[in-house]
Amino acid sequence: MSSTNQAVNADRFAEFCALHRAGAPLVLPNAWDHASAAALVERGFAAIGTTSLGVAIAAGKPDGVGGTREETVRLGIGIARLPVPVSVDIEGGFAERPEEVAALGAELVRAGVAGVNLEDGRADGSLTDAGRQVAVIAALKEAAPTLFVNARTDTYWVGGPSASLDETVRRIRAYRAAGADGVFVPGVGDEAAIETLVGATDAPLNILYSPTGPPRTRLAELGVRRISTGSLLFRVAVRSAVDLAWAIACDEEAGAAGAPTYAQAQAMSEAYRAD
Template structure:
């Protein structure tokens, strides 16, 4: 990648990295389309992520199988125009070979994307070989040094032998050594384990928010530096839309508040529209 593109993205990368070092953990809401991202920015969120499940299901495709590269890149390029850092969930990188994943990173940097989230979980529920994932992360950071790589390990989601604190620690340390800027362990809500992982590496730890789990304040006290909403906003939005339609159809009380007007929604397109 040219030094011009690296320099152009350096400010976004630095801003995003600084948000992980602030006094309070970064609350990263995850959008699935341009309108959601723009609305979240308008509300005042300092950075925006994407959700692979939301992007996939909105396109009528399954999540986690590598079939939404086109949709993911299109969304990332579009919302990178927003005035905040944007991190794109690229699942496992949409490729097996490290150089192919690195090429995707370069493409996103050129569009102005500040970061990516890349996972070691596979569609069948197993985990990618740790050495292979290290090679992918290293290639990604070498090709796109101004891209904040959030390395996700699905040890606690995969279950089985991988669902151990020791294996999780081993993986996040290896990913950090390969160049990852942050580490992400979804499915973890155990306080003692979180404290152990915070102390296991100098990379900021990302935890997935759970409505039935630890509060943002408690996660902050444990040392967590980033809290993601994952697919939660998408799933709630779908249910809210269905509930409202049902209420209208059955003459039930339906009084949504705060929805943007038609004109306000149209105005958002001037902010985030991709060519």
């Protein structure tokens, strides 16, 4: 990486870190392709993430089984040219060996990516051994120190409502000690548990937005510093597109008001075209 690219990435990393503020959590929308990412930037979002489910399903592949490395890297490198920090969901790292995950992180940094989301959930519904995950995080931060590593633990998705809060705390503390810049606990909605997690580590806590969970203002009061939309935007977009097509087919009122024109959609690519 050239000294110029290093400086640019360090600036993006610092900018992204600064967006994780107490009392004003970063709302991170998750895109699944260039168009959705560019449209979110145009709307005014300060940073963009990617959704592994959206990337996988758009490619006709299942999520969470490590089969979308190529698509994920291609998207991450492509949208890194957007004028905001970009965080890429790399599932479990698309590799078993820590050094291979670290090499992926270094590749994304060279492209200008500001952060990654790294999960400890496995395809079989179990959790990765915490010690192994610690080794991956440490290797990733050593290879890419200017990459914001958001360490996700799937304790609540694996254990459901009966998930062990103690185990969650143990894992996020271990991941932080290994060098993680932030910690992510999707599936937790209990306010007392969220408050405990916020106080368990000095790393910014990331919560997955849920329409049935606490709203943004309440999460801010609890100390959450990042709120991700996950695959929600992708799923709603698919539903909305199908509903519109069905309305047209059934001679019903088609609610297409506000959709970008052809020229506006084309401009999204032109505005962020690589030099």
